[in-house]
Each structure stands twice: as structure tokens, then as C-alpha cells.
Amino acid sequence: MRRSVLFAACLAAACGGTPAADDIDVTDAKVAVDAAIDAPPPKVVRFAAIGDSGKGNTDQRAVAVAMRDVCAARGCDFVLMLGDNIYDSGVDSTSSPEWQTKFEQPYADIDLPFYAVLGNHDYGGNIVGLDVGGLGNEWNLGQIEVDYTQVSTKWKMPATHYTLKRGHVGFLMLDTNAIMWGNTTYGDQAAWLPTAMQELAGSEWIFVAGHHPYRSNGEHGNAGNYDAPELLGIPIPNPIPQLNGSEVKAFFDDHLAGVGQVYFAGHDHSRQWLDEADTLGGTELIVNGAGATVTSLRDRGNQFFWQDATIPGFLYVTVVDDRFTGEFFDKAGVSQYTRSFTHP
Secondary structure: OOOOHHHHHHHHHHHOOOOOHHHOOHHHHHHHHHHHHHOOOOOEEEEEEEOOOOOOOHHHHHHHHHHHHHHHHHOOOEEEEOOOOOOOOOOOOOOOOHHHHHHHOOOOOOOOOEEEOOOOHHHOOEEOOEEOOOOOOOOHHHHHHHHHHHOOOOEEOOOOOEEEEEOOEEEEEOOHHHHHHOOOOOOOHHHHHHHHHHHOOOOOEEEEEOOOOOOOOEOOOOOOOOOOOEEOOEEOOOOOHHHHOHHHHHHHHHHHOOOOOEEEEOOOOOEEEEOOHHHHOOOEEEEEOOOOOOOOEOOOOOOEEEEEOOOOEEEEEEEEOOEEEEEEEEOOOOEEEEEEEEOO
């Protein structure tokens, strides 16, 4: 009796070996082939992530080129921006020239949507009339970045905090600078979370994105114990107690522990994948703030899988069905670290 080579190959794959010709059952093989044909295609979401990128410098452009090339080779659906999108003090209008030099021009060759969250530098900073960019207390500036969504073809920020669904992945996009200051000018994010989770209902993965890290081995450190901010380049004791990140820590502890599978943050200009998921109910912690410059790493008592603060770079993420893979690239497009895990 004639037997199809395709049936044999399919049966071999199902059984984990190559059967002898006389052992092949045509009916079983046909069932295996039909099952393979009817199987749904894998659910795939792919994106690049950058943070603290808005410098308009040589390294921002180098990271952009590397990201463009990796996305062209691997495929990308969008770019995730983790705050401090425009240094040093955000923008004062949607027509500010800094939009061109620090966003549109560096990423001109990347034809993808860029979904952004706000950082402290996006909110500028002012004390008694002095510009202290990065203090993050000029609350009108965040809305300008929201409004720029109507101007740019690629910039996407529908609100100062919002939800995003791409395929089988849902994102909670936070405004951690407002959380840190306890500011509810554009809404109470704790009160918003139940509605946000309803919007993400049906998502098989939940990712949280914000600017300030929950834990970090960088210069700013862990929430609740952030280093004193620099004003005019001089570190000073926190002028406002919650700038140590205590409000950020409390928000995550009270509302987000175990809610998502990954928390993506920036703020520290380094790339870190921390081995500290148990500190936030099993949520993986990734710091990715080296989109244009690097600072340094310190011993903050956090375990890590990998970390680097010697060269700028970005993170490339693929989510295929129940498997997450993150890969750190440097500004030359060299892959430096890859890790995967599955989510039941």
C-alpha cells in the first residue's frame, strides 16, 4: 500500500521519531496532518523598548539606527518609550523645535508607532523661578506631549496614563512622576486602575510601563529610597519627602503586586534585568533607561540576571503565545543578553 511521505513526516513529528514504513497508520497520519492544518497560527507581539532617550545626541541616533536594523531583520509592531522623552525640561508647545531634534529626526527611519509614557524631565522643573529640569513639577508640560499625538504620525500618547492592547498583550501605561508627587491633576491613577483592567480584559499578558523603577541598581536606586535629586547639577537633600519614591513604592505595593508579568521602567541610565520578581508578587523587573546615555551601577542589594551601564542600547521583546523573550542590544546592534520565560 502506498503511504504519503507527508503523513510519515507528520506522524514522526508527533511521535518524536521516524517510524518504520510498515508501522505507519494512514488514518492516524491523516488526523495528524489535519490537526496541523487546523491549528491556529501563533499569537505574536514584537516591540523595541527605549528609555531616557530624548537627548538629541550622537548616542541617541546610534541606538535608533541599531533599533531600526533589528526591527527590519526581526520584525517590530511598535516602540515602547519609557519616559524622559525630551530633555532637559520637556517642551513648551507642540511646535517646539526639540520635537524634531530629539524625536522626529533621530527616529525618521523607523516607520512604527511610538507609545510613550511621561518621565520627570518631561515635566520640566521650577523652583522660585529657576529652571531645574528634572524636578518634574511643571504640570502643564505633560499635556503638551499628549497633544503632540495629534501632530505627529508616529508619536502616540492619548493621555498622561492610558491602556494599550496589542494582540494578546495588554499594557498599563503609568505616569509615575505624578504618582511620586501625589498629583492627581489628570486623574487619580489608583481609582483608574479597575477601569483600566476592565479595558484590558481578555489579554493573556499584562505589562506595566512607567518611568520610575520599583527596584534598580542604578544611581537613583529603589523606590522608597531614591537618591536625592540634583538641582542645578548639585545633589541636595530631598526638598519634598516623597521624592524619595515612597509614593511610587506604596502605589506598586498596594495596587500592582503580581498584576502584570513584567514592569518596564527607565530613569536610571542603564540596562538591567533584575532577579527580584518576588519583591513585586512575581512581576519581572526590567530597567531600560540607556536610550541615549549611561550613568553608573551601584550595589543596591538587588540580585540581577544581567546589567550594564557601559554603553547605550535598547531592549527587543517578542511574545509568542505563552513565551516572553527579552534581548538587550547595544548601540552597535550587538546582542548582549537574552532571557525567556513562560506564562501559564
